[in-house]
Amino acid sequence: MRAPVINLLLIASVSGASLAQAQSPAPQTAAVSPDAIKQREQELEAARASKKSAEEAQAKLKSEISSLGQDRTQLNQQLIDTAANVRAVETKIDEAETRLKTLNGREQQMRSSLDSRRADIVEVLAALQRAGRRTPPALLVRPEDALQSLRTAMLLGAVVPELRGRAEKIAGELGELVALRKTIAAERDQLASDRDKVRTDQTRLTALVDERQRQQASREKDLDAENARAITLSRQVGDLQGLIAKMEQDLQSAAKAAEKAAEAARQAEAKAAANAKPGPGTFKDRSRTTPAIAFASAKGLLPLPVNGNKIRDFGGSDGVGGVQKGISLATKPGSQVTTPCDGWVVYSGPFRSYGQLLILNAGGGYHVLIAGMERISVNIGQFVLTGEPVATMGSTSQVASILATNASQPVLYVEFRKDGTPIDPGPWWAANEGEKVRG
Template sequence: MSEIERSRASILHGCGIAAVAFVLSLSAARAENTLDQAPDPDKSRAEYEQVSKDITLSSERLAKLAADIATIKKDHASITAALIQSAMTEQKLGQDIEDIGAKLEGLKGEEQKIRASLAARRDVLAEVLGALQRMGLNPPPAILVKPEDALSSVRSAILLGAVVPELRQQTEILLADLKEQSRVTASIEAERARLTAAVGEQTAEKKRLSMLLEAKQKLEADTQTALAAEEQRSQALAAKAGSLKELIASLEADKARKAANAAKAAEQKSADADKAPAEPELASLPVPEANRLTAAAPFAALQGQIALPVIGKIKRRYGADDGNGAVMLGDMVATQSGAIVTAPADGNVLYAGPFRSYGQLLILNAGDGYHVVLAGMSRISVASGQSVLAGEPVGAMGEARVASTSASKNGNATPELYVEFRKDGKPVDPTPWWADRFSGRT
């Protein structure tokens, strides 16, 4: 008798635990409707886009940024160094955001698996709970009251002895799943808080970059006439060129012609004055003196050392199908809205501006017959004739719905930067140049 009563008590206890767990599983299954049914690889970036729209800088933060800019020595080298450092900080924050997004996707995947496990066991739990409920309404007879029912009591005890362990096992698994779900949910909220903080820091760094670029433009006011003339010549050549190859060839030819004319004029002036060659006029210089490169490393020697010009992932690589019946002549990098684009290597800006279907196009002469082509930006912050250092900001991507034709399932367009390397006028595979950390090879 006491053994049967203990079995019944165990059933009722197990029934209570399982009932609570079952209700929780039902609520978890209902909550599943609030999430996507399958992980979306672009969802983390879409979440970033939403957070970035809600981030605004306080007046105190803006005042501090302005004060920081004011303390920088107002010369070309100092501002350029500050720009490079700020761009590095912004891209580090961008990489942190990408990593947080990837971790969020992993956590959401775990959450989906747990909820799928709960939903899969819902029918089994319902059947067991129904049987327990029926047993509770019709308890087995007591042996001492009706001895003739002894056989029924023994049968009930045997049945309960078989059911209770299985029920306990199912309940323990269910409770473990619910506990893990709670942990995962807490982790997701923590990562979202980290994402919000990182986006806030990134927004401040973008503002710092904008203010530094303004300071640099004011500093270079005396060279604007020369740069404007250079840009007009570049635009005229671009209007005549029918392809990227023709554009680069005509720009290089024009550059060589100007250099030869400048050298000839300097030589003539020296002969006329019968003295040491004087500095040529600023307007005749193809590159402003204040921004000349002094000891650039050969581009061919930089293989395995170049970071992507923008934080993101390579979605389409050189040689792959471009979706229009041809092959990719460069790499396409998916990135974030407003991402800062930096020069991948030291070089001279051969062209900066719109060009046919490329949109905003930037061509850097990296030396030794190498050219770097960047396209897909919404804004370019350098001009033809300037020189840039590796890591120096040269432009920015547009907003998600404007910058690219690549759209995710939820309708968010992903900004994409097109990167093409050329050697002696022919496209080459940029893969050997990318550092492992940024190439997607690790």
């Protein structure tokens, strides 16, 4: 009767505890034990402590933001730094999820390999038992204990010589599986930590954005009326060029923004000849109220507005027989969208099949269009800095299906225009941004 028992033990050791769980009797209703009551009290206390900690964190954050007052430079610095932190952690989470997927696949392969070697493991364990070694009970569910058992037996010479090679091979596979499981556990812990961090940063970012918009609203008395009029005007035009012209001609705040953009472009072009070639440090001044450099001089310096994978490029097929006029980036739900350049908002709201649309006048006849977000957090006439948070993605595609390969996935559409004509944005992206985007 011993051999069948060893077989059952072996199958359980390789495949896990699922069989034991399946065969366990159904739980029966019983009185709540004092230990269970104590555990629930501890859980309740932990929940109260967590709530108190969250409230204290919120109060501290509110105090910090209030201390910024009307200091626009500090507020801009906080906004851009926090948005950069959010996007950096979003990238780490994405990379960790990819690694975990690969590691989990490898673990499954190793488990399948061990499962296929049951006969060898049975023989080795049978030899151990014949030598008087007792199999530890934990062997039923833990590969770590199976590995320890084999190693101990080999050190003590309990494995007969003809089985030593097979035992060493099995021990090697089990050792690799144990190490892999530790790596997976560490990756999961780091992923959980990163998710907690991004939630904290997103809370902070939301509060900062609210404060920015509160200050903007106090400066723009007719903000709501302007936004409502912009939506009305947008329904009177059928294309993007018509929308831009309509906004900058008929809407007071957009017209002022266009005028400032034109003046800033003239000044930037006058300085460009005297200044050295601009670099990444060009955008460090958070107190600026006009673009740091002329848009035409920003080639190779601009960051992508969102973390994502490029699914369509400028000049490629748009999927319906036409040519793509911008780029499309597939993103994660809720991803943070930041401005790729300095500029004035000349439109912010829904438009046709683009979902939520944001149009920036970057000066010098250049406009940047960003579409497909679920929520935009800036207003018409507002000046925004490179890297400043302006929107968030939704959970599904907000643009027409021709802009996305998968309508269930959020997609951000970005288009650059010069004097009304779409142009290739490729030369403007920073080199490291091109490496991040995978087609």
